[in-house]
Amino acid sequence: MSTPDAHRAIESVARRSYGRLVAFLSSRTRDVASAEDALGDALIAALSAWPRDGIPNNPEAWLLTAARRHLIDRSRHERVRDQATLTLEAMAEGSYAVTTADVIPDERLKLLFVCAHPAIDPEIHTPLMLQTVLGLDATQIGRTFLVSPAAMSQRLVRAKTKIRHSGIEWDVPEKDDLAPRLEAVMHAIYAAYGSGWEGAAGTDPEARGLADEGLWLARVLREQVPDEPEVRGLLALILHCEARRSARRSADGEFIPLSEQNSALWDGAMIAEAERELAVAAQAGRLGRFQIEGAIQSVYAERARTGTIDWHAIAVFYTQLVQLSPALGALTGRAAAVAEVEGPEVGLSLLDRMDAIAIDGYQPYWAVRAHLLQKLNRAEAVHAFERAIALSEDEAVRRFLLERRG
Amino acid sequence: MQYAFLIYETPEAFAHRTTGAGDAYIGAWRAYYQACVKAGIYVGGDPLHLPETGTTVRQTDGKRTVQDGPYANTKEQLAGFIIMELPSLDEALEWAGRCPATAAGAVEVRPLAPEAKERIVSEHPE
Secondary structure, X not given: OOHHHHHHHHHHHHHHHHHHHHHHXXXXXXXXXXXXXXXXXXXXXXXXXXXXXXXXXXHHHHHHHHHHHHHHHXXXXXXXXXXXXXXXXXXXXXXXXXXOOOOOOOXXXXXXXXXXXXXXXXXXXXXXXXXXXXXXXXXXXXHHOOOOHHHHHHHHHHHHHHHHHXXXXXXXXXXXXXXHHHHHHHHHHHHHHHXXXXXXXXXXXXXXXXXXXXXXXXXHHHHHOOOOXXXXXHHHHHHXXXXXXXXXXXXXXXXXXXXXXXXXXXXXXXXXXXXXXXXXXXXXXXXXXXXXXXXXXXXXXXXXXXXXXXXHXXXXXXXXXXXXXXXXXXXXXXXXXXXXXXXXXXXXXXXXXXXXXXXXXXXXHHHHHHHHHHHOOOOOHHHHHHHHHHHOOOHXXXXXXXXXXX | OEEEEXXXXXXXXXXXXXXXXXXXXXXXXXXXXXXXXXOOOEXXXXXXXXXXXXXXXXXXXXXXXXXXXXXXOOOOEEEEEEEEEOOOHXXXXXXXXXXXXXXXXXXXXXXXXXXXXXXXXXOOOO
């Protein structure tokens, strides 16, 4: 086994299994921070063992065994034998003979609901979920949430301490407690999918893993909570986005905007699944943010059959979305859709009414603005393009905008 | 697990302690206490005297200093504590929500730390 091959294998199993292993390890001890550390140690151990001995038949089980050994060693060093130590020793004595089985119980969804518990600072719900279940580090999360990595990691540590000691129930909550936590869990799943999706069209394998994870979690949530229409809406939204993955870039990696994508490349099965979810959700008669966003994507998907985009329908959905929650994305989307129906001036006037501070660092705002100004042959288009280009994180998007700017 | 319910009350709630029999707030507390005992979760606890009766001791430069109070100028003051035996934080929060003090004041729920106590009481420290 060559070292690069082994390293690739470790990277891939880490990407695939990180959240599952952390969730499983901490489900027994409630100690998320130690589970993360132990898994880190196990990965380091794999870096020297796998090139030497070959990749184990069941890499996940190997990592789990190694991580558990690290956990037990560590808690033996600590003088205090708390509940966690006792539990770990029970595990070591074979009451959880998981390493011999092929299936490691999946505790990720439960861990997500633990992270979203009302006893934990709501501000930290999503970052905590992104870190524990999806393995994002404090720097990546801090960037997304505009907080310094140091401050973010301090708050994450505090939340994990609370989970460890406070005795939060480790389960998907029952009816009454479900609703308030569901919101945070859906938000985190969508954030995970979104942060993966941005990079997923490119070659970033880490981002790809996040998007897969997001889709997977959305499916599990839908199985566990089938009666909540927003859960189906979320799955539909993610499925619609995922269906277009291979159409989002040309063969040579160029960015292709949604309205110009080759719809023959869209994944018909995924689109059909998304439509089924939206249809069932609609029967509940409780509209929400994810159902509306799913419906918007569904209108775009119609183009595969009709050859045209029903901008009027999209504008109506965006208006509903804005009424429900006037987030930057919804406001920008509405302006873009209204511009298609009523003309670029009207779209532009909607953009002008948005909060000047909020839009400062928001790339989609500047991209839409540039597009509308260019349609009107206005000279300020160049400035808007420049803002949009400067705010683009994706190289292909930057190239696309540079080309459009002319 | 054991949880401490730290009871915070407003001055108005404190005032109920000196009212006559038949006080509704005290009646609510009596019912709550009985419910806790009946559920088998009550471990112990007591009300505290008014915040003004508190005295704080510190060692400063090897000298004992004694201070009146403190009583923070907050609306709610620590008024008592109850130790409860409950399986999870979720159930603890449910029981805390039933406590009469939550109507006007607040209840802070904190898990006891038996492992910290173990270090103190163990006879053979390593």
